[in-house]
Amino acid sequence: MPLIKVQTxxxxxxxxxxETLLLxxxxxxxxxxxxxxxxxxxxxxxxxxxxxxxxxxxxCYVEIKxxxxxxxxxxxxxxxxxxxxxxxxxxxxxxxxxxxxxxxGHMWGWNGSTFG
Numbered sequence: 001m002p003l004i005k006v007q008t009x010x011x012x013x014x015x016x017x018x019e020t021l022l023l024x025x026x027x028x029x030x031x032x033x034x035x036x037x038x039x040x041x042x043x044x045x046x047x048x049x050x051x052x053x054x055x056x057x058x059x060c061y062v063e064i065k066x067x068x069x070x071x072x073x074x075x076x077x078x079x080x081x082x083x084x085x086x087x088x089x090x091x092x093x094x095x096x097x098x099x100x101x102x103x104x105g106h107m108w109g110w111n112g113s114t115f116g
């Protein structure tokens with residue numbers, strides 16, 4: 001049910017670098033939310049045309065979605081994920097937007113059913 005999707009204007013990294021980043025984000029998201037990693041999905045899209053602050057310098061847009069409430073964890077998660085993306089991709093932390101979205105269980109499908 002948790003999802004973290006990273007979109008970046010940077011061109012694709014090596015497959016190994018992308019896989020390492022996705023596995024790291026998966027572990028971190030599971031830990032932050034206290035949910036089993038077996039339900040976490042990660043996605044990475046590179047080479048997306050984007051601007052931030054009126055420039056085409058490297059930028060990232062990150063979506064984090066989960067069934068339930070993230071509550072006051074978003075500030076800590078923002079810091080952790082901005083740091084990880086900065087270290088892994090080199091994108092300045094002030095050029096990363098993160099959207100947090102709590103989904104209702106009946107609005108999230110899986111395995112032919114929903115979580116609510």
